[in-house]
Amino acid sequence: MIKIVKLNDLNSFARDFSSTLKAGDIILLNGDLGAGKTTFAKAILSSLGVKDNVTSPTFSILKTYQGKFTFHHFDTYRITTEEAIEAGFDEVLSDKNSIKLIEWSENISELTPKNAIVVNIKKIDEQTRSYEIIR
Ligand SMILES: Nc1ncnc2c1ncn2[C@@H]1O[C@H](COP(=O)(O)OP(=O)(O)O)[C@@H](O)[C@H]1O
Numbered sequence: 001m002i003k004i005v006k007l008n009d010l011n012s013f014a015r016d017f018s019s020t021l022k023a024g025d026i027i028l029l030n031g032d033l034g035a036g037k038t039t040f041a042k043a044i045l046s047s048l049g050v051k052d053n054v055t056s057p058t059f060s061i062l063k064t065y066q067g068k069f070t071f072h073h074f075d076t077y078r079i080t081t082e083e084a085i086e087a088g089f090d091e092v093l094s095d096k097n098s099i100k101l102i103e104w105s106e107n108i109s110e111l112t113p114k115n116a117i118v119v120n121i122k123k124i125d126e127q128t129r130s131y132e133i134i135r
């Protein structure tokens with residue numbers, strides 16, 4: 001499924017997407033810098049009851065939030081698979097009780113399951129992105 005989404009419609013698009021999620025799901029957010037990975041993650045978390053201010057986990061690598069589910073939001077831009085394992089992220093990823101959202105998952109591709117939900121985001125223009133969702 002590919003959908004063209006304007007920034008104004010992002011929250012309702014994220015709400016629809018979020019309504020399909022269940023505990024244990026792993027969502028791979030793919031796209032260039034500035035595509036909208038963090039923005040989409042924020043919209044998903046907000047629609048599922050996270051009240052905290054969600055910020056990019058680029059520096060911290062992992063941020064955990066509580067809403068309707070426990071969420072782990074990763075940005076693995078700066079790390080390798082070996083470092084991810086050392087940090088115990090493989091255990092976090094295999095936790096069946098939480099939802100994981102991962103930016104730059106290609107850096108830890110050995111650790112992400114084949115059945116992950118893939119979201120490919122591409123910039124169309126300033127306010128518009130295409131979202132391809134592969135389940
Ligand atoms: N339709 C859209 N969906 C998501 N982000 C959008 C959209 N239109 C514009 N943007 C903007 O694009 C930027 C994306 O930044 P960010 O989410 O941090 O990207 P990434 O995490 O992929 O590097 C934000 O400033 C956001 O407001």
Ligand SMILES: [Mg+2]
Pocket residue numbers: 037038039056075103
């Ligand atoms: Mg980001």
